[in-house]
Amino acid sequence: MTAVMLSTMVLCFALTVSVAVSIGLASVLGIQASNANMLISVKEMFGAINKFPLAAIPFFILAGNLMETGGISRRLVEFAKSIVGGVQGGLPMTCVLTCMIFAAVSGSSVATTFAIGAILIPALIKHGYPKSYAAALQATSAELGVIIPPSIPMILYGVSAEVSIGELFIAGFGPGLLISAALMFFVWAYCKYKGWGKTDGEGRLGFGKALLQAGWALLMPVIILGGIYGGVFTPTEASAVAVFYALVVGVLIYREIKIRDLYAILRKSAISSSIIMFIIANAGLFAFLITRAGVPDAIGHWLEEVLQSPAMFLLGVNAALFIIGMFIETSAAIIVLAPILAPVAMHFGIDPVHFGLIMVVNLALGMITPPFGVNLFAACTVARISLDQIIKHLLPFVAVILLCLMVITYVPGISLGLRDLVYR
Numbered sequence: 001m002t003a004v005m006l007s008t009m010v011l012c013f014a015l016t017v018s019v020a021v022s023i024g025l026a027s028v029l030g031i032q033a034s035n036a037n038m039l040i041s042v043k044e045m046f047g048a049i050n051k052f053p054l055a056a057i058p059f060f061i062l063a064g065n066l067m068e069t070g071g072i073s074r075r076l077v078e079f080a081k082s083i084v085g086g087v088q089g090g091l092p093m094t095c096v097l098t099c100m101i102f103a104a105v106s107g108s109s110v111a112t113t114f115a116i117g118a119i120l121i122p123a124l125i126k127h128g129y130p131k132s133y134a135a136a137l138q139a140t141s142a143e144l145g146v147i148i149p150p151s152i153p154m155i156l157y158g159v160s161a162e163v164s165i166g167e168l169f170i171a172g173f174g175p176g177l178l179i180s181a182a183l184m185f186f187v188w189a190y191c192k193y194k195g196w197g198k199t200d201g202e203g204r205l206g207f208g209k210a211l212l213q214a215g216w217a218l219l220m221p222v223i224i225l226g227g228i229y230g231g232v233f234t235p236t237e238a239s240a241v242a243v244f245y246a247l248v249v250g251v252l253i254y255r256e257i258k259i260r261d262l263y264a265i266l267r268k269s270a271i272s273s274s275i276i277m278f279i280i281a282n283a284g285l286f287a288f289l290i291t292r293a294g295v296p297d298a299i300g301h302w303l304e305e306v307l308q309s310p311a312m313f314l315l316g317v318n319a320a321l322f323i324i325g326m327f328i329e330t331s332a333a334i335i336v337l338a339p340i341l342a343p344v345a346m347h348f349g350i351d352p353v354h355f356g357l358i359m360v361v362n363l364a365l366g367m368i369t370p371p372f373g374v375n376l377f378a379a380c381t382v383a384r385i386s387l388d389q390i391i392k393h394l395l396p397f398v399a400v401i402l403l404c405l406m407v408i409t410y411v412p413g414i415s416l417g418l419r420d421l422v423y424r
Contacts, residue, residue: 002293005030005286023332024282030289041285048284049277052236053159057152058273059239063246064111065265067102070250070257073115075214076101082210084184089191090200091127092137093184095120099141100180103148104221105242109367112145113138113378121383129196131383136390139379140397141183143364146330148176150224150235153330153363156280157356160338165235167353167419169228174414175357179404186400216249229422276331283335291339310348314409317341318362325366329374333363357415361405369398
């Protein structure tokens, strides 16, 4: 059964069949090969999505779309620019900083790419940056959308591996800040080397004025994250609060969302949410069948024999996840692999929260690596260029995040320091 499922899934990927359909078809054939009752598929697919924390996903996606349309994104860009935009290379640094702030509400890298990229990619091009560089920068910076909490992949890992989502969220700040700082330092040094961005400070608002304009927008992550860690509401409830706040600010305060805009916003959010839920349902069935066949135990025993130390285990897992992330969507990979790998990591004495951050950061790289990087497609759509044009500028960004990943992997305190301070 396992051979049938894996070969079917790999063949479907090779034929560019969508991830959800590939996983679902492989699961159905696996059921047939094992002569099991097909009703299993209905039960397990429903069970995979019938989990309260997953309700946060459509709400965070809707909140991100409301922020994009309601003018919140633009004001966050002006605020970030007022802080770092005055130096050479300040505009690319603004891109990273804005994505970091926006990530504290959206939870989605694709939403971050469109919301911030629609503003900053044209601005970067206007200031003389190559289109390919602007698109690569935006795609990479938007990856912070799933590393800075709240994060949809963290919710999925927490549900799949039965780990506290609150602990995952607070542990995400360390890795998120590390990657943000590394990216900002890199783009500053690279722009100095290339001689780009000498006019980036033109049109920059003063800090006080930008802060005043972005006040309501900046209050949003404070309310959401403060409410979660203050015990006022759960991460799932926080997603609904984010929608309500974005709607009130966009409609009543900034007045940039009209009633006629709501249908398009809701439709776009519903389509994005349904795609993710369809992947989760199929991946849940696939994970059930793989577990039933004893694959996790077999992999665990094999890893114990081959990779006999925690350091070697983490190195092997990182290499495997990097390759897997190139071909399988982040959410699907987490749902399938987390129940398999998390128990093995715990056997090696690795904290499941720390391991969750390693998985999320690593698989998030798949969003900016060909051939199926969703952030790349989104950024190329905004910049109106083809995927092959941004590879040259993309590779250094991938190298920077890989370096950060190694630091996050072997320095657990970056992920667990704040978690231990709050929860211990």
